[in-house]
Amino acid sequence: MKRLPLIFGALAVTLFAAGCSSPVKLDDKSDVPIESRTPTPAGAGGAAQGAGQSQVTTVNVDKSATTSVARIVYFDYDSYVVKDEFRPLIESQAKRLAANRNQRATIEGHTDERGGREYNLALGQKRAEAVLKSLTLLGVADTQLEAVSFGKERPAVQGSDEAAWAKNRRAELKDR
């Protein structure tokens, strides 16, 4: 199994979720313990307040149940069909989840920036549900999964061209 990437990814995603304004760079990781003076437990909300440079938020990797590595399925414009190229990803994830009934996962659907926020939220939901359905057809229990949507509210990439849009039309599978 991909142990190391998983843990590292969890760390990066947790830092991001803790309120940094941009994804954590690999180089920054080493700075975290060195600068630590007044560690704040994760979840205390300290980092979300926009703390100064001395502030360090302790990341508890054990607790990062909601922030494991994302597995991403990309979609065509205005489509929620899971393309064949993502079959291997879906199959391997289905196998993994079916083998561990206690593992729960969230599938987050996303759209590109074009169109209304609410309609895009519903489109993203459709994408997430398409992935959910693919997984359940391969033996994952429905109760292990939740499909949710962020619509166009959380783009992976900034930009208003097809390259950015293509990266944003996606569904992310995240363990929790």
Place this chain on the structure above:
Amino acid sequence: MVGGRDFDVGHSREHYRGALLHGDGPAHAYNARDLTARIAPDSMPLPTTLASRRRLCVALTSCVALPAWAQFRVEISGVGATQLPVAIARFRDEDKAGPNAALSAIIRADLERSGQFRNLDVAAAFDETSQPSMSEWRGRGADAFVAGSVSRLADGRWDVRYKLWDVVKGQDLGGQSLAVVTADLRLAAHRVADAVYERLTGDKGVFATRIAYVTRAANRYTLRITDADGEGGQVALTSVEAIISPAWSPDGHELAYVSFESQKAVVWVQDVASGQRRQVANFRGSNSAPTWSPDGRQLVLSLSRDGGTQLYSMGRDGGALKRLTQSNAIDTEAVFAPDGRTLYFVSDRGGGPQVYRMPASGGNAERVTFAGAYNISPAVSPDGRTLAYVARLGGGAFRLHTMDLAGGNVLALTDTNDDESPSFAPNGKLIIYASRAQGRDVLMTSTLDGRIKTRLLSSGLDVREPVWGPFNR
């Protein structure tokens, strides 16, 4: 406290006055600190020429640079807009009431922004007891004249008085006296502007109403509430996760909205004055697009709990859940017609998203929009006659449109490309909507004919998801 629970913007003078006389205690609706320095009397619209005609044909864009954090700027476009010339004198002693109290400037700005008035310069001193010469002001092109005063009451509040004259008829149209706490002086000015507007146009004014919208800056989302002029801003909610789709309760006390703070879309209802809030929909999947029934007892919203995105109704506290649509398509963005009997909503059951309507309790849906392949975000005017919505045009532009619901006539109100989220003013005379300009998300208002637009100036913030509050506040 103006803006208290039982406040109702009454037409009757007694009610009006009585409600304002309650004006004590903590001012929930206003925060005096926020008001400082936002009022810039010296940057108000320049007086127009004294020799102008009774009715002015406007063919120009008037740009007024206002150094405020957030304010609506008037951008008049097109030809043929008629404007009533009014002369509003400085209120006697208005400068003594502190920085909030540039009452005449606030009233002038309100009337100007409506697009229906043009301000004339008044150099001499007047108050509500003056006897302005009607023939003189007729000669200077005024149709109406307003004068007033501000004075301190024994209990520390302020007595705002004004009088309105019909210059053309040479008639004294009467006035009012409003007693307010310092924090409500801006509200008093808006109420004077509303009274003048109603007296002169026959329509209720919306200057004393509020607008909610979401700003985004440095990856922080903030749900804000401001006066209808974009000033007096206060923060209702702030979050690192997105906030979308705010919706005012019909009594103006609560906002329903969608927050992603728990890493999924959940619908909350928040009491604006107290900040108390409650989750009303946090089902499996996404919970979104809340809207209130006109009686305030019900919410209709979009849930994916049973798969797909479908419409459901519930009590205002989240009980009595009932599924309203049974389609395999997306059904979302519901809004009630003002009579409460019909729901307009967006569905892609016919392929692309279109506006449909159905009985508020569910049932057969009827398609409403036909032109184009993508029509979303419906809003129904308070008189139930006009549908505003956003249409995607051939080139990928998203543009605000209206449809006359009786005749089906469609009108494009803008020439911009990224319009979103239209919402009617409670008097039905203006639509507020989100758009993009100079690489920023901005808020605009438009008259229903699209001729007169204003833009909310806000420095360095992306502004979106506007929704106009009811008359009540």
